[in-house]
Amino acid sequence: MILDLIGIKLRMVRGTLRSDEGRLRGPFFAVLSLMFAAALFRSGHFIVTQSLMLEPVGELLVQRLLAITLLVFFGLLVFSNIVTSFSSFYLADDLEFLMAQPIPKDAMFTSRFLEAMLQSSWVIILFGVPLFSAIGYGMGAHWSFYPYLVLVLIPFVAIPTGLASILALLVTNILAANRTRDAALFFGLVGFATLFVVIRSVQPERLLNPESFDSIGELMRLLSVPTTSYLPSDWVINMLAPMLFGTRGQWMWSATFLALTPLALYFISAWLHRPLYFRGYTKTQEGRHGGGLMTIARNWAVERSRRAGGDYHERMAKLRALGEQPLSSLKALVHKDQAVFMRDASQWSQLLIVVAIIIIYLVNFKYFEIAANEALLGDVGLSFFNLAACSFVTVTLCGRFLFPAVSVEGRSFWLILQAPISLERFLVGKWLGSLAPIVIIGQLLIWSSNLLVGTPFLTCLLSGIQILVITVICAAVAVGMGALYPQFHNPNAAKIASSFGAVIFMISCIFLTLMLLGMWFYPSMTITQPERFGSLSFGLWAIAALGIVIAAFTPVIALKAGASSLRARF
């Protein structure tokens, strides 16, 4: 039964890969993922070899970086599992059908548990395995380290799933039905905030610049202190330590905990699910129509935006007052998108995350500047780092808000296909309509971070222009690729933003922005600091010019490709 329930999902994936579009996109995704994994492996390996050169603390430094990376992954897994558990145990569309079938409770629980675990953990496979392998390779680990690493990571990813399934069960049973979604959001944000505080207390940026420590003793003290006791990420380190660093300190203890904790959590969760799951499920179904905080806030916003243009008679009078003037199709598309976005409560929780990203970005940048100034990157490197980090935030925002823009048309897309407008114009409407908020956030980030560290005005200006161009390009690529990988059947914008297509967008856009920033780096430095960089060779100017050409054509190509893909699809 469990295999049947999981198998049906796998067969759906296989069906997608066998479909006309899947046949092309599957291999494309695989190649892009491999490239990304290779890039991660290369960067990880570089950091490890650089750290090992720092005698006598090199090995401890690697250990520490590994600990921080694992801690970040653990935090991400907790966050992702909480969201996934609520969704796959209580809110998934197929539950209504499955609950009506004669499926044993334990089978249902186990299949959902495995599904949540797989769904939340693929990020570890894509990002984690290359990074951890790079550390193994850098440390010259035996070949058996790699299969052993996979064995260690399996219980590591199962622990957050166990915790999240119990948390979701308790929340759905204890809280009033209509508070469930609020609670999911609350616990997610608390998890995220805790992780942020823990990582900040470790001050990872100081490790990049060992000279910022007053004495070697202080550095050794920081390096040898365990990050946090009793955390699964520490158990993983203790398990990997014999293979990487030749130390066996707490291997036995950690192995026991790492093996038993997920099993215990699974059995406790399964045992609790027997009497409590149905009650929780029923309450969440009631909650779909309830008046949680989000619903109250949404109703308020809807009412405000609905009344903004006056009542029926006032709106009609305004329309009549326009006389013979033809209405604009582009304006109609933009106004429609704005109204739909404003009134969709599922988008709001994401806005909170945007605010969190901005705060984290600015706070981290300030710390980074203090720790890494001159010694590691220098002001030039820091400026590039800032541009790259800001571009990364822009890419993330585009991935979250613009990539799903075509998909959220959903089943209403027939209206666009049947209307007398070209799909190119439709995509341009999506692009221009959502550009303003992303541009404002991008400019806010780059100007405030630059001003925060006292960057000269000319550098601020050039950085601002570069981020503006990058934002405009990323927005177009997001809309275009969203049209290449549409999910019209998926009503949840947040899920669309974490789909395979969205990951492909993220990876390609990060490559693209880094390439463009690289192409423009030396010319912009020559303009801002001519005394240091002197005059540039013709070749470097030509590369910068090529960057401008690429920047000019990318939006056109992205939107055209998106429109042709949509045309071919129907």
Next chain:
Amino acid sequence: MSTDPVASSPLPESSPDDVIVRVRGLHKKYGDFTAVDHIDLDVPRGEVFGVLGPNGAGKTTTLRMITGLIAPDRGEVIIDGHDLGRAPVDARRVTGFIPDRPYVYDKLTTLEYLRFIGGLYKMKANHVAARIEELLTLFGLKEWADSLIESFSHGMKQRLVFCGALLPEPSVLVVDEPMVGLDPRGHRLIKSLFRELVADKKMSILLSTHTLEVAEEVCDRIVIINHGRIVARGSLGELRLESGQTDGNLEQVFLRITEESQAERDQAVAERFGHEPGERP
């Protein structure tokens, strides 16, 4: 009735000026499955033209290709002189479409939705206002002009989709299953509306329906599609003669024309899936 279950009904000659929708060799496959098999169709101007057929016959696919929602593999569609393949925007400007399920933007109000449609068709503002007023009154939605569509019942959404499709006054209205979700009052409204649109506005209507009583009452001409091909076409009188049911109603005519033995059915289904009868796809 027929020994050849997928026999096509030949298209009678007609002058291009009398035809608003001209379809030639329309063909669509999904993988190995042939959904629509080289259909030829002429929809005369100023008539209600019905497309009937059993479930899975290819009616909706045909209508969706005519409205540009699905691209055909082969064949051409010319609407009021505009080739849908070469000038899709011009062809769509004169076409209105009402799908079987009224999926619209739930987060918009009725007025916002209709104004949005007016924008897509680049209509003049004062004309949009006048049409909105007229259509909301006609379909009994004026009281809900400021309400969000998400609060509407299925039938109300269907009425709203009618309003949206009629707003730009298209030359041809393509309707897929118009009666789904409508109450008896709605049925009556739609039936009389179709006749009025044809008589007063000189509109042409192409509709697919399972409600044979509607087809019998409003359609001037009918085609019957089975297994992706047109198996009969003509006025109700002509279909009666063709089927041998001279005194029968449309239901009897329809059942007679689409009647087939199990062997004939197997043969037709196998052909559509591109394999031999009895062979598993």
